[in-house]
Amino acid sequence: MDAICAEPAVLIADNVTQPLDVTIAAQIVALLHDLCTRHKMATIYLSSSLPTLGQFGDRTAVLYQGRFVEQQAFAELLASPQADYTRKAIASVPRMWETAEGPLARRQAQGEAPLMKVENVHRTYRARKRGTFNTYSSVQAVCGVTLGIMPRENFGIVGESGCGKSTLTRLLAWLETPDSGSIVLNGTSLGTLSSRDLIRKRNEFQLLLQDPYNALPPRTTVGRMIEESLLIRGGIPRADLRKRVIAAMAEVGLGAEFYDQLPNALSTGERQRISIARALILDPKLLILDETLSALDQREQGRLIELFSKLQEKNDLTYVFISHDLAMVRKVCTRIAVMYLGEMVEIADSHDLFFDPQHPYTKALLSAAPTLEEKPFDPSDFLLEGEPPSPIDIPAGCSFASRCPKAFGRCRVETPTLVEHSPGRFAACHLLDGDQAQAAA
Ligand SMILES: Nc1ncnc2c1ncn2[C@@H]1O[C@H](COP(=O)(O)OP(=O)(O)OP(=O)(O)O)[C@@H](O)[C@H]1O
Ligand code: SF4
Ligand SMILES: [Mg+2]
Known part of the structure; x- marks a missing residue:
């Protein structure tokens, strides 16, 4: 806000989302877009992350060893990079959606017991109240x-x-x-x-x-x-x-x-x-x-x-x-x-979690992650508002309710439990109990 008080013609944003969680970073990107459009400001956005730059879209200049090695519209830069450095930088960006290829670990034998079993574990800290x-x-x-x-x-x-x-x-x-x-x-x-x-x-x-x-x-x-x-x-x-x-x-x-x-x-x-x-x-x-x-x-x-x-x-x-x-x-x-907020809200195989997430928070987290690929869902459907509530004051009901775009009445009074909705897929959300009708109401 400080930066735009003086109504500048140009805003320089230097890696502003780098230290943030993906969900908060997505809010800042949306805010910057909105401010720049409303105040007709040009923005120079600096970042070492290509997917982050892609969220701003327009012209992109590539700086290597103190020199600009090329300058193009972002989509063209991806489609036909001219400099060798740009080509390598694009190739080194990890892809999340491009392939359904399985990860590295071996699959377990049927009926094998867990190596580690964690059962209903709680941990609470005491923190001194401010000013006391x-x-x-x-x-x-x-x-x-x-x-x-x-x-x-x-x-x-x-x-x-x-x-x-x-x-x-x-x-x-x-x-x-x-x-x-x-x-x-x-x-x-x-x-x-x-x-x-x-x-x-x-x-x-x-x-x-x-x-x-x-x-x-x-x-x-x-x-x-x-x-x-x-x-x-x-x-x-x-x-x-x-x-x-x-x-x-x-x-x-x-x-x-x-x-x-x-x-x-x-x-x-x-x-x-x-x-x-x-x-x-x-x-x-x-x-x-x-x-x-x-x-x-x-x-x-x-x-x-x-x-x-x-x-x-x-x-x-x-x-x-x-x-x-x-x-x-x-x-x-x-x-x-x-x-x-201290709870497991979804557990699933990597492929299922990425390609068919069940919990609204998982969807928000995945859709907020900047990538070079097209995402399987529309990020604007899941953009979160605000920050998580303080772990000192966890609200009643579902701990995600204050930010959940799908929250409905029951969510604010009843805490959902982590349930196996289909083999190996666990999620804690009332919507998965067939409560979609209420959600829509
Ligand atoms: N020793 C402690 N005393 C008081 N509060 C603590 C202590 N350790 C952690 N917390 C609080 O517990 C919550 C969880 O912290 P934790 O460090 O486990 O989160 P995290 O998910 O690892 O975060 P990050 O991604 O930033 O590393 C936070 O609100 C933190 O402030
Ligand atoms: S229980 Fe309600 S608030 Fe919680 S994630 Fe599901 S829909 Fe959202
Ligand atoms: Mg940590």
């Missing part, structure tokens, strides 16, 4: 999550910022304990284990975080860092440690020359490889990746996805990918759960 010393509010970060993660699958969890993804990750990794509910890994309820048994069990599941800079101690050499995991676990003769560490480094594509290096000289991708080697050396069954690929550029992301796939084949690994990058999740995950 000793009055607290309850932040409901995770509310009644139930799901099963199958062996060797790639399970994705998506949702807007603050919906509880990282809290759930910490619960899955048992770094925090749930207020209620249970998490069972390979038939053992983690809550029933003694501290000693829990340390042993921890080898089976490992958590990798987003920030490879803060995740690694800056004054410890790469070899020592990886070795530490083995030392804590014990049972490996000292003479074998170095050999084991170098083998784990080789597995993630780090040469032995990194062994004595400190992490500060390494690239983001190399640091993430160290974190992966630290986890892998313990022979885990389950890797939980909380935005692990978000800090990487497209090429490095692609290389790590390839590495994860190779390791899965070799070590029978199961992955949980937590991300707000829908294109990455589409590329990698067999099943996907959509989270909103």
Whole structure:
């Protein structure tokens, strides 16, 4: 608003949607379009994301190494890029809808039991009320999550910022304990284990975080860092440690020359490889990746996805990918759960979720994601208004009701439960109980 008060002839918007969730970014794009049309302003929109630029449509100039390498209408740029750099940039944009091709993980055998079973898990934090010393509010970060993660699958969890993804990750990794509910890994309820048994069990599941800079101690050499995991676990003769560490480094594509290096000289991708080697050396069954690929550029992301796939084949690994990058999740995950305000609102196979989403929030999330391809639904049908309600004050009824374009009377009083509407497809929405007639009324 500040920017348009002076009624400028030209508005310069520099990567303004980059730090935002896709749903909020879509609102800002619509607002900018509207303002520029009403105030007859020209807009110069700068972005490193081609799909984002595509939302503005008009002429596009491509800047490479300080020079404009070409300038065309956006549609023509896509259809016939002139510069080699533009061609590569277009090719590197992940496609979500172009192909119905399945993701990388193997399918499960019929009747196989889940590797991890999460049953009605809750986690609430206390947060001090603003302007007070000793009055607290309850932040409901995770509310009644139930799901099963199958062996060797790639399970994705998506949702807007603050919906509880990282809290759930910490619960899955048992770094925090749930207020209620249970998490069972390979038939053992983690809550029933003694501290000693829990340390042993921890080898089976490992958590990798987003920030490879803060995740690694800056004054410890790469070899020592990886070795530490083995030392804590014990049972490996000292003479074998170095050999084991170098083998784990080789597995993630780090040469032995990194062994004595400190992490500060390494690239983001190399640091993430160290974190992966630290986890892998313990022979885990389950890797939980909380935005692990978000800090990487497209090429490095692609290389790590390839590495994860190779390791899965070799070590029978199961992955949980937590991300707000829908294109990455589409590329990698067999099943996907959509989270909103601490709750799971839809769980389905990746293909079903993308091509036939059931929950209005899933549709909003998918239609807001900028892509170069045509979307299977009209984004304007699902454009969300406003931001999610505060997790301190979750309204009665469906937590999505305040933003849902399809909300009707029942939604504001009755909380929908996550129900299996067809085999393997779960959603929590009253519309799916045959309430469309009410919705239309
Ligand atoms: N230790 C804590 N104390 C108080 N509130 C917390 C704590 N950790 C998380 N929260 C709150 O719980 C909610 C869920 O946070 P969480 O970090 O799990 O979300 P997220 O989905 O991972 O978000 P992002 O995509 O931004 O990483 C937020 O409202 C957050 O402010
Ligand atoms: S229950 Fe109602 S408010 Fe909630 S998602 Fe369904 S239609 Fe929208
Ligand atoms: Mg998070």
